[in-house]
Amino acid sequence: MMVFELAGISSLQDLGRPGYQSQGIGESGAMDRLALRVANSLLGNDENIGAIEITFGHVRMHTQNAQWFALTGADLSASVNGVAFPLCRPVRVPADSIIELRKPLIGCRAYLAVQGGFAVEPVLRSVATDVRSGLGGLHGTWLKKNDSVAFKRPAQHVGRQVHWHTHYAHPAFARTGPLRLIPDRLWHQLSEQERQGFLSQQWHIAPESDRMGMRLAESLRHDLPDPLPNKPPGGAMLSSAVAFGSIQVPPDNRPIILAADRQTTGGYPLLGTLASVSHSSLAQLKPGDTVQFELIELTEAQSEWRQRELAFRQWQTHCRNWWQSTQGF
Numbered sequence: 001m002m003v004f005e006l007a008g009i010s011s012l013q014d015l016g017r018p019g020y021q022s023q024g025i026g027e028s029g030a031m032d033r034l035a036l037r038v039a040n041s042l043l044g045n046d047e048n049i050g051a052i053e054i055t056f057g058h059v060r061m062h063t064q065n066a067q068w069f070a071l072t073g074a075d076l077s078a079s080v081n082g083v084a085f086p087l088c089r090p091v092r093v094p095a096d097s098i099i100e101l102r103k104p105l106i107g108c109r110a111y112l113a114v115q116g117g118f119a120v121e122p123v124l125r126s127v128a129t130d131v132r133s134g135l136g137g138l139h140g141t142w143l144k145k146n147d148s149v150a151f152k153r154p155a156q157h158v159g160r161q162v163h164w165h166t167h168y169a170h171p172a173f174a175r176t177g178p179l180r181l182i183p184d185r186l187w188h189q190l191s192e193q194e195r196q197g198f199l200s201q202q203w204h205i206a207p208e209s210d211r212m213g214m215r216l217a218e219s220l221r222h223d224l225p226d227p228l229p230n231k232p233p234g235g236a237m238l239s240s241a242v243a244f245g246s247i248q249v250p251p252d253n254r255p256i257i258l259a260a261d262r263q264t265t266g267g268y269p270l271l272g273t274l275a276s277v278s279h280s281s282l283a284q285l286k287p288g289d290t291v292q293f294e295l296i297e298l299t300e301a302q303s304e305w306r307q308r309e310l311a312f313r314q315w316q317t318h319c320r321n322w323w324q325s326t327q328g329f
Contacts, residue, residue, distance in 0.1 A: 001064045002114075003148045008058035008101075012118065012137040012149070013111075013260075014050040017126035021241065021264040028130040031211060031260045032109050032283035034312075035073035039113035041316045042070035042090050044323035050120060050127035051113035052143070056286070057101040066095045067155045068115035074107030074284055090115075092155065107284035119150040132212070132261060156326075179282060180275040180296040180304075186249060187272050198271075199293055206254070207287045211261040214285060215254055239267040245274030245282065257282060275301035277308055 004010075013036065016029025030036040030053055037047040057076040070090050071078055078085035078101045080093055093099065101110060120127045120138060129137025138147055181187075187195065206215040242248070246258045248268035255271060259282070274282060275296050285291060296304075 001148055001150050003062045003064070004059070004143055004145055005062055005098075006058060006060040007143040007145055007147065009055040010059055010143045011053055011129035011131070011141075012050050012120055012143070013053040013128050014126055015048045016128050016260070017124045017136075020124060024264055025124065025133070025135075026130060026262060026264055027244075027260070028128040028133075028136065029126070029260055030111065030128075030283075032073050032111065032280050034280045035109070035111045035283075036113070037312070037316075038088065039070045039072040039111045041319045042072070042088065043068055043113055043115040044320055045113065045115065045117060047316070049113065049117040051111045052118075054101055054110045054112060056108055057103050057110075059099075059101045061099045063093055063097045063099060064095060065151065065154065066093065067151055068092050069099070070113045071110055072113075073110040075105040076110045077102040077105055078110070104286065108286040109283055114151055115156060116151060116153040119152045130261060177281075178292045178294040179278040180301060181247070181272045181293045182275055182296060182298055182301055183272040184247075184270040186269040199295070202290045202292055203255075205285050205287050205289045205291065209285075209287055211259055213248075213259055213262060214257040214282065216257070216291075217254060239265040240270075242266040242270070243273055245276075245279060247271040247273065259283070275304065277301065277304045 013028070013030040015033055015036065016027035017025065018027050021027070030051075036051055036053075039051055040047045040049050054076060059076075068090050069085075069092075070088070071085055072088050075087060078087075078099070080091070080099050081097050085091060085099065099112070118127075123136045123140075127136050129135070129140065129142070131141050134140035137143075138149060143149075190198070201218060203216040203218065206217040209215050242258050242262055242265060244259060244262065246262070246266065247270065248256045248258065248266050249271050250256065250268050256268075257274065258266070
């Protein structure tokens with residue numbers, strides 16, 4: 001059992017509930033799915049087990065029972081009973097302990113997974129919290145002070161001392177650098193100057209960004225071409241399906257990158273969609289951060305994804321084999 005003494009902006013998330021968009025139900029799920037998968041793999045869990053997504057820190061939890069945890073994603077100055085809680089490795093937390101996450105040092109979203117998962121009933125085959133729809137998680141909303149969540153099973157006994165190899169402790173799967181953009185219809189309607197303006201612009205993440213979408217604001221530099229045309233794109237258009245990373249351009253020309261809690265369809269013109277290898281980088285951006293884009297062809301994006309998945313699966317097998325080799329697991 002774990003009780004929240006300070007909940008911050010936290011929710012239970014897994015990899016979401018795909019397959020219901022045709023019924024108007026969004027996928028939701030973790031913003032940084034790769035970080036969630038890493039956290040679960042470190043504990044020998046199925047990668048789709050629900051974990052706690054913690055945004056910006058300011059969280060304190062009291063664990064009443066001993067349990068194995070893994071923390072991935074952002075560095076939110078985490079500690080266990082005042083001692084630093086290392087990222088990206090399994091940690092056995094004693095009974096009657098305090099886990100605390102304070103302020104972000106790198107990134108903004110961390111994922112706290114527990115061995116075996118949390119005892120939460122799925123909704124439409126997922127425990128992902130969709131606050132706007134009131135689905136999933138704990139009561140369909142953000143975690144609050146005095147909320148409690150039970151562990152599905154007691155901590156497994158490990159019969160030998162944990163010596164976690166550095167190769168397993170710090171998996172480097174997330175891509176850094178500019179966000180990779182697969183162009184869509186609107187991109188091909190722009191002039192060459194407008195395209196270069198968009199790519200050369202240092203965009204800021206606006207304060208009104210959230211799990212539904214990340215709104216972009218222009219930098220204050222005036223020596224760059226206009227990043228987008230100062231006019232609405234011509235012609236009426238029908239609403240179409242949207243995905244994580246789809247970039248919509250509304251009439252005010254401030255692009256919105258759609259995220260985990262996005263709507264199922266959109267009617268604004270689509271500039272393009274971020275390649276999957278850039279999703280983790282997007283998820284760790286916070287208001288005030290700057291970002292740039294670079295183009296990538298669909299075939300190249302697919303190739304990069306396959307290479308990353310192959311490396312991840314190999315690493316995941318090492319983690320699973322390690323747990324299976326310990327006594328009592």
